[in-house]
Amino acid sequence: MNKKSIRDIDVKGKKVFVRVDFNVPLENGAITDDTRIRETLPTIKFLIEKGAKIILASHLGRPKGQFVEEMRLTPAAARLSELLGKPVAKADEAIGAAVEAKVAALNEGDVLLLENVRFYEGEEKNDPELAKAFAGLADIFVNDAFGAAHRAHASTEGIAHFLPAVSGLLMEKELDVLGKALNNPERPFTAIVGGSKVKDKIDVINKMIEIADNILIGGGLSYTFLKAQGNEIGLSLCDDSKLDLTLEFVEKAKKLGKKLYLPVDIVVSEDFKAAVNSEIVGVGGIPANKEGVDIGPKTREIYAEVIKNSKLVVWNGPMGVFEVDDFAHGTRAVAQACAETSGYTVIGGGDSAAAVEKFQMADKMDHISTGGGASLEFMEGKALPGVVALNDK
Numbered sequence: 528m529n530k531k532s533i534r535d536i537d538v539k540g541k542k543v544f545v546r547v548d549f550n551v552p553l554e555n556g557a558i559t560d561d562t563r564i565r566e567t568l569p570t571i572k573f574l575i576e577k578g579a580k581i582i583l584a585s586h587l588g589r590p591k592g593q594f595v596e597e598m599r600l601t602p603a604a605a606r607l608s609e610l611l612g613k614p615v616a617k618a619d620e621a622i623g624a625a626v627e628a629k630v631a632a633l634n635e636g637d638v639l640l641l642e643n644v645r646f647y648e649g650e651e652k653n654d655p656e657l658a659k660a661f662a663g664l665a666d667i668f669v670n671d672a673f674g675a676a677h678r679a680h681a682s683t684e685g686i687a688h689f690l691p692a693v694s695g696l697l698m699e700k701e702l703d704v705l706g707k708a709l710n711n712p713e714r715p716f717t718a719i720v721g722g723s724k725v726k727d728k729i730d731v732i733n734k735m736i737e738i739a740d741n742i743l744i745g746g747g748l749s750y751t752f753l754k755a756q757g758n759e760i761g762l763s764l765c766d767d768s769k770l771d772l773t774l775e776f777v778e779k780a781k782k783l784g785k786k787l788y789l790p791v792d793i794v795v796s797e798d799f800k801a802a803v804n805s806e807i808v809g810v811g812g813i814p815a816n817k818e819g820v821d822i823g824p825k826t827r828e829i830y831a832e833v834i835k836n837s838k839l840v841v842w843n844g845p846m847g848v849f850e851v852d853d854f855a856h857g858t859r860a861v862a863q864a865c866a867e868t869s870g871y872t873v874i875g876g877g878d879s880a881a882a883v884e885k886f887q888m889a890d891k892m893d894h895i896s897t898g899g900g901a902s903l904e905f906m907e908g909k910a911l912p913g914v915v916a917l918n919d920k
């Protein structure tokens with residue numbers, strides 16, 4: 528990476544404003560998945576060891592410029608304290624006199640977590656006044672919030688204009704792994720694209736046809752491809768405005784000598800929330816009163832074989848409605864093949880990561896990105912504002 532990281536600067540005795548992504552799922556005030564907090568530990572521990580005074584900032588949810596009690600970061604501070612095995616101070620605001628007093632009280636190696644930065648209207652508007660107020664708390668800005676790197680907000684982008692700005696270790700790792708995977712991929716390189724929204728994945732599919740050798744299409748977006756090729760798809764998800772585009776994708780893959788795989792059999796059901804008169808049908812055999820909810824067993828076998836013979840696999844989006852156990856077989860088979868392949872496996876996207884967690888295969892993957900939207904935009908080749916704003920090496 529051509530951006531400076533915390534390794535490149537001296538932080539001893541300095542007040543360091545670290546933007547993290549502690550946007551973790553909460554249920555009744557309890558954190559249900561602390562992955563994003565755990566993934567920032569290397570950066571925080573590094574700064575503690577080097578004697579920095581650490582000021583952490585994050586958003587949580589989308590409070591839209593209001594103080595929302597349920598979106599306070601108090602549970603994240605408690606969890607971080609447990610993980611670090613040391614106290615983490617917590618401020619009830621993110622700027623102002625009370626925060627300044629807490630910052631002034633920090634000793635070398637101490638950690639303070641500010642309140643949710645999205646409680647302030649200026650955050651998402653990237654208001655320079657708010658960015659300046661954040662910057663006024665510290666000597667150095669560190670961005671470790673890869674999950675929010677595609678947002679140009681006051682605490683992710685604006686602040687970088689007022690302080691020396693470098694990346695944290697998680698940010699560096701994410702950019703390194705995703706960058707290496709995409710820029711100089713080991714081959715055969717297989718991209719798996721699933722999920723429900725064709726519109727959101729168009730640019731990813733397009734990019735993957737250019738850079739990957741094999742493209743496996745699954746999940747809700749396969750039916751737009753299948754319908755465009757003249758198949759009956761019953762009540763399956765479909766984006767009729769993208770039918771022609773999917774034909775162009777198939778053409779483009781052919782021209783570039785890439786293999787674009789579509790399901791050859793499908794699990795259908797009368798209801799996507801539960802198996803109702805569920806059956807396996809061939810492509811073109813989807814009854815009018817049913818919808819496709821998963822890839823079928825033949826497709827699973829073909830996809831698993833391709834994955835096992837790959838040197839690099841990038842996976843984004845589940846193969847079916849994996850939240851329903853009866854429709855999780857396709858996603859599980861792909862996860863299993865990713866776990867077993869000797870190739871390097873990169874998982875991006877919130878739902879694919881959640882599926883891999885659900886199947887307890889997370890530790891078998893080489894890299895699970897902490898960013899959904901951010902990893903997608905990165906893979907599409909878009910510049911991430913939170914990264915662009917950092918100082919060059």
Ligand SMILES: Nc1ncnc2c1ncn2[C@@H]1O[C@H](COP(=O)(O)OP(=O)(O)O)[C@@H](O)[C@H]1O
Pocket residue numbers: 721722723724745746747748764799819820821843844845846847848849850875876877878879880899
């Ligand atoms: N055949 C299908 N029909 C309807 N929904 C589907 C189908 N296959 C997958 N999905 C849904 O797609 C959702 C995930 O899509 P998406 O947000 O694009 O993935 P990701 O978060 O990994 O990028 C899941 O909730 C899953 O249930």
Ligand SMILES: O=C(OP(=O)(O)O)[C@H](O)COP(=O)(O)O
Pocket residue numbers: 548550588589674675678877897898899900901
């Ligand atoms: O959870 C996040 O994004 P993701 O669901 O795309 O991974 C990030 O914390 C960014 O949050 P946002 O999409 O509200 O800006």
